[in-house]
Amino acid sequence: TFISLYEASTVGSRFPLPEAQDPDLGINSIQTYQLTGSSHFSLEVQVEENGAKSAELVLGKNLDREEQSVFNLILTATDGGDPVRSSTANIQVIVLDANDNAPVFSKPIYEMSIKENILNGSSIATVSATDLDEGQNGEIKYSFKKITKKDSKMFILNSTTGTITLMGNLDYEESSSYDFEVKAEDGGGLSDWSKVVIIVTDVNDNAPELSITFFINTISENSPIGTVIALLNVQDEDSGVNGEVTCSIPSKLPFQLKHILKCIGNFPEYKDFLNAATAIV
Missing domain, CATH: 2.60.40.60 (Cadherins)
Incomplete structure (x- = not known):
């Protein structure tokens, strides 16, 4: 029976x-x-x-x-x-079974680091929740709980597997991190949520940019040593060692570079340019 x-x-x-x-x-x-x-x-x-x-x-x-x-x-x-x-x-x-158990995420926070040159369409993480109930009461669907409109165009979340896939091109110089909330909901309406933090790491994808401001158009052969000829401003948008710039000129030339960290004379617009150099005769 x-x-x-x-x-x-x-x-x-x-x-x-x-x-x-x-x-x-x-x-x-x-x-x-x-x-x-x-x-x-x-x-x-x-x-x-x-x-x-x-x-x-x-x-x-x-x-x-x-x-x-x-x-x-x-x-x-x-x-x-x-x-x-x-x-x-x-x-x-x-x-x-009765729906007496809510889904539970395996972690309260999923934190990961990815390089900014990771390919569009790459799977970058998987969130996972479990539910002790069976049947429909134990079936879990994943969705974004709290995410900006911009970030929702950058990432998609598989509602069945919990896999997060990149759908845009990352740029460390534009945004170095993303964070949003995901939800796991069972067939009976009970749910849990977790936070996802994505740290974007820099790669050397930007070349240094050089601009030159000449103080004099021509230089006479009897110009005194130490005459300032031009101001070179060098910038690199990468961070860390990828943004550190070394300036040099051929040693055979009758000029030398002197590196500065603040403005010179009446040129305050250069005071924030750290990667700058002056050529002095």
């Missing part, structure tokens, strides 16, 4: 059990029922007007399908004869 009930069934719920048959009458007929196999259930015997006895299964404790999904019980019916005769029936109680 199979009985199915939901794990959310309340304590005290009753479920009819199959009635034992005994062709004998009076004291030789069915007199008692006994239930063994689990402390979650008890037995209550009902006496009909004609004296026949029937049993009901009574839920005595709260169920948790994730803890135990099947109970195997034994129902014993005994008559009152001499000798006493009895018969048993196997009763299997199947606990049906």
Whole structure:
């Protein structure tokens, strides 16, 4: 005999059990029922007007399908004869799932570093959540919970696998990090959320840019040593060692470079250019 009930069934719920048959009458007929196999259930015997006895299964404790999904019980019916005769029936109680568990992400924060030259279409991360429920109640769909419109065009999230894929071109100089929230929702509407932080690391994808401001158009051969001829401004948009610039000129030329870190004379517009050099005769 199979009985199915939901794990959310309340304590005290009753479920009819199959009635034992005994062709004998009076004291030789069915007199008692006994239930063994689990402390979650008890037995209550009902006496009909004609004296026949029937049993009901009574839920005595709260169920948790994730803890135990099947109970195997034994129902014993005994008559009152001499000798006493009895018969048993196997009763299997199947606990049906209720959506009593929400999805849970494996991490509260997913943090990763990727290079800015990673190819468009690359899978950069996978978020993952689990749900102890079964069937539709345990099926998880992933989605963005909180993300800017700009970032939503840069990344897509697979609703089934939780894989995050790059759909644009990264540029460290434009944006060095991204962060957004993702949601995992089960088929019953319960959900969890987690944060994703993506750190973009710099690669040497920018060449130095050189600009020259000449202070004099021509230089005479008797110009004194130390005459400032021009101001060279060098910039590189990369960061760290990728943005460090070294300036040089051929050693055979009658000029030399002197590096400066602030403005010279009446040229304050150069005061913020760190990678600058002056050529002095």
